[in-house]
Amino acid sequence: MTDLTVPQQLIARSNRLGSDPKNTNYAGGNTSAKGTETDPVTGQPVELVWVKGSGGDLGTLQESGLAVLRLDRMRALVDVYPGIDREDEMVAAFDYCLHGKGGAAPSIDTAMHGLVDAAHVDHLHPDSGIAIATAADGPSLTQQVFGDKVVWVPWRRPGFQLGLDIAEIKEKNPQAVGCILGGHGITAWGDTSEEAETNSLWIIDTAAAYIAEHSSAEPFGAPLEGYGALPESERRAKAAALAGTIRGIASRDAAAAGRSMVGHFTDSDVVLDFLAAAEHPRLAALGTSCPDHFLRTKVKPLVLDLPASASVEESIARLKELHEEYRADYQGYYDRNATPDSPAIRGADPLIVLVPGVGMFSYGKDKQTARVAGEFYVNAINVMRGAEGLSTYAPIDEAEKFRIEYWALEEAKLQRMPKPKPLAGRIALVTGAAGGIGKATAQKLAGEGAVVVVADLDLAKAQAAAAEIGGADVAIGVAADVSDEAAVQAAVDATVLAFGGVDLVVNNAGLSLSKALLDTTGEDFDLQHRVMAKGSFLVAKATAKVMIDQELGGDIIYISSKNSVVAGPNNIAYSATKANQAHQVRLLAAELGAHGIKVNGVNPDGVVQGSGIFASGWGANRAAVYGVEEKDLGKFYAQRTILKKEVLPEHIANAVFVLCGPEMTHTTGLHVPVDAGVAAAFLR
Ligand SMILES: NC(=O)c1ccc[n+]([C@@H]2O[C@H](COP(=O)([O-])OP(=O)(O)OC[C@H]3O[C@@H](n4cnc5c(N)ncnc54)[C@H](O)[C@@H]3O)[C@@H](O)[C@H]2O)c1
Numbered sequence: 117m118t119d120l121t122v123p124q125q126l127i128a129r130s131n132r133l134g135s136d137p138k139n140t141n142y143a144g145g146n147t148s149a150k151g152t153e154t155d156p157v158t159g160q161p162v163e164l165v166w167v168k169g170s171g172g173d174l175g176t177l178q179e180s181g182l183a184v185l186r187l188d189r190m191r192a193l194v195d196v197y198p199g200i201d202r203e204d205e206m207v208a209a210f211d212y213c214l215h216g217k218g219g220a221a222p223s224i225d226t227a228m229h230g231l232v233d234a235a236h237v238d239h240l241h242p243d244s245g246i247a248i249a250t251a252a253d254g255p256s257l258t259q260q261v262f263g264d265k266v267v268w269v270p271w272r273r274p275g276f277q278l279g280l281d282i283a284e285i286k287e288k289n290p291q292a293v294g295c296i297l298g299g300h301g302i303t304a305w306g307d308t309s310e311e312a313e314t315n316s317l318w319i320i321d322t323a324a325a326y327i328a329e330h331s332s333a334e335p336f337g338a339p340l341e342g343y344g345a346l347p348e349s350e351r352r353a354k355a356a357a358l359a360g361t362i363r364g365i366a367s368r369d370a371a372a373a374g375r376s377m378v379g380h381f382t383d384s385d386v387v388l389d390f391l392a393a394a395e396h397p398r399l400a401a402l403g404t405s406c407p408d409h410f411l412r413t414k415v416k417p418l419v420l421d422l423p424a425s426a427s428v429e430e431s432i433a434r435l436k437e438l439h440e441e442y443r444a445d446y447q448g449y450y451d452r453n454a455t456p457d458s459p460a461i462r463g464a465d466p467l468i469v470l471v472p473g474v475g476m477f478s479y480g481k482d483k484q485t486a487r488v489a490g491e492f493y494v495n496a497i498n499v500m501r502g503a504e505g506l507s508t509y510a511p512i513d514e515a516e517k518f519r520i521e522y523w524a525l526e527e528a529k530l531q532r533m534p535k536p537k538p539l540a541g542r543i544a545l546v547t548g549a550a551g552g553i554g555k556a557t558a559q560k561l562a563g564e565g566a567v568v569v570v571a572d573l574d575l576a577k578a579q580a581a582a583a584e585i586g587g588a589d590v591a592i593g594v595a596a597d598v599s600d601e602a603a604v605q606a607a608v609d610a611t612v613l614a615f616g617g618v619d620l621v622v623n624n625a626g627l628s629l630s631k632a633l634l635d636t637t638g639e640d641f642d643l644q645h646r647v648m649a650k651g652s653f654l655v656a657k658a659t660a661k662v663m664i665d666q667e668l669g670g671d672i673i674y675i676s677s678k679n680s681v682v683a684g685p686n687n688i689a690y691s692a693t694k695a696n697q698a699h700q701v702r703l704l705a706a707e708l709g710a711h712g713i714k715v716n717g718v719n720p721d722g723v724v725q726g727s728g729i730f731a732s733g734w735g736a737n738r739a740a741v742y743g744v745e746e747k748d749l750g751k752f753y754a755q756r757t758i759l760k761k762e763v764l765p766e767h768i769a770n771a772v773f774v775l776c777g778p779e780m781t782h783t784t785g786l787h788v789p790v791d792a793g794v795a796a797a798f799l800r
């Protein structure tokens with residue numbers, strides 16, 4: 117331990133603290149250490165403070181995530197501090213305290229770490245600590261729980277003044293190991309890294325033990341008749357049936373700006389138990405408290421006020437009414453609190469939607485953000501349980517919440533975010549995507565920012581393809597035989613439960629048996645029609661239902677074929693079903709346009725590389741017919757094309773992206789040939 121440098125010790129402590137969710141929420145809190153190094157300019161010792169920079173998570177923090185400041189300059193800021201009204205200016209002043217290149221950008225909490233006179237400081241957001249921090253009688257509870265070892269600091273927005281407050285409290289209370297920050301979290305300190313960590317954990321565990329021992333039996337009130345959890349399969353089915361509508365609700369303002377939200381669903385006991393108790397409507401309306409929550413969860417969730425037994429239709433009708441009320445309420449909150457220099461309203465739709473008996477839907481610009489929003493609301497439930505169990509939950513008031521949510525410094529951070537990728541916020545389902553054209557398409561859509569569901573016959577292969585694309589926040593694999601209606605519905609349910617809905621559907625699954633008419637059996641014919649004609653019909657039907665509920669438009673793209681227009685021998689079953697798919701494009705384009713859903717197709721030809729169809733006999737057969745070696749078939753096909761180019765899976769994928777991407781917004785009912793030029797397949 118002793119041979120670790122100061123920043124290495126800090127990283128090790130931060131990772132230990134941050135990897136246990138009882139200690140702090142995702143990306144919440146920050147830690148610091150002070151130490152001496154030799155200044156390369158003067159050769160003299162220089163006192164430095166290493167502090168977790170803006171953004172990032174303690175659990176995975178690395179040295180590159182630390183800001184490094186000179187302590188003398190940082191502390192000299194006290195003399196130029198212009199007072200609380202201009203405290204935000206101090207964040208820019210931190211840049212003048214950096215040592216060397218300074219590492220990560222200093223966060224708003226840097227002042228607390230630099231000004232408190234202790235070598236090691238932890239600022240954390242533990243549920244147990246915030247429960248005390250948001251209890252109506254927080255100051256007296258703090259005394260009762262911790263004696264004089266922990267001091268109460270009244271709520272104050274994070275910033276330079278809070279740093280000064282805590283520094284003063286530490287100075288006046290030499291016996292104290294930390295403090296409870298009203299409405300917010302905890303800060304603890306120590307002379308050594310071990311001591312700071314021990315003190316942090318002592319505060320967190322002591323608070324949790326006190327709550328466990330002294331909490332009332334039913335902190336959320338008595339059970340509410342009819343609001344208990346539905347059995348698992350029933351609640352999952354209801355969640356899937358509601359998901360499209362709820363995503364549309366969460367995405368209304370985003371959609372007006374050309375975006376949509378990705379969703380996360382959880383039916384954990386924490387959520388279901390909260391919704392099953394009498395006090396949940398009052399508590400949910402009080403909203404969350406910890407400052408990092410407001411941007412992620414909004415001040416409060418939308419709560420469906422119907423029992424678990426309410427039908428999907430009743431629930432949808434009521435959710436739509438509640439959405440209008442929520443928007444009016446949020447607009448009122450903005451209007452009551454905004455000042456002329458406040459940032460513009462960021463949309464009035466909920467980010468958290470609670471459905472009794474079913475679970476919680478949370479939303480964000482991508483899956484990770486949506487998931488973390490849900491985790492934050494679970495933190496909020498834990499906080500409310502603790503606070504209500506001991507006292508009354510009393511989060512900071514609305515005006516303070518607004519000051520955090522619409523803080524100029526937060527707005528500046530949002531403005532600095534990189535421009536989202538073209539398909540960010542869009543949810544894709546690609547059938548037959550374990551290999552070949554489908555896999556290349558799933559990869560392309562994910563590369564352009566979409567989250568993707570890879571559906572194929574074999575679960576392990578679908579999951580392997582998804583894993584190649586990215587982690588579970590980017591792609592998942594599901595098993596589905598597209599010719600089986602129940603399997604298709606299950607895959608669509610899995611899609612909406614994983615990501616909140618669906619926007620881009622690629623009907624790609626297929627297989628090819630090249631046979632002369634007299635050799636084609638009835639079953640050969642049926643099989644190809646079941647997978648391609650019927651399969652794409654079933655997928656289009658199940659996904660269009662979700663897209664219609666979402667009211668966000670969408671795209672359905674068929675991978676049909678050159679063979680849907682070109683007639684040749686020995687292809688009756690395959691080409692006939694491809695022609696069927698091609699006409700589905702036109703039929704559905706005509707029908708679904710009313711809902712803003714575009715339906716288009718791609719006609720590939722001669723994609724040999726990576727194609728399972730070619731590998732499983734069709735290629736050998738074609739090669740024999742043309743008198744070339746199977747490995748040269750791609751090049752052989754290339755020579756038959758006008759452009760003399762070989763067509764690869766990624767060329768088909770690129771065409772799919774163009775059809776559903778941000779440029780091609782006014783085209784539906786079209787087929788795009790991707791065949792390097794085959795005159796017989798020209799469309800007219
Ligand atoms: N390769 C070409 O030259 C070419 C030309 C024109 C059209 N196409 C079409 O492109 C699509 C993809 O073909 P590919 O060449 O990538 O072939 P491929 O065999 O590599 O991929 C097809 C995928 O569909 C899956 N699949 C088959 N039956 C399924 C079912 N019932 N349910 C779910 N998934 C199923 C397979 O497991 C496979 O992963 C097909 O529709 C094909 O007809 C291909």
Ligand SMILES: [Zn+2]
Pocket residue numbers: 145239240241274300301407
């Ligand atoms: Zn904090």
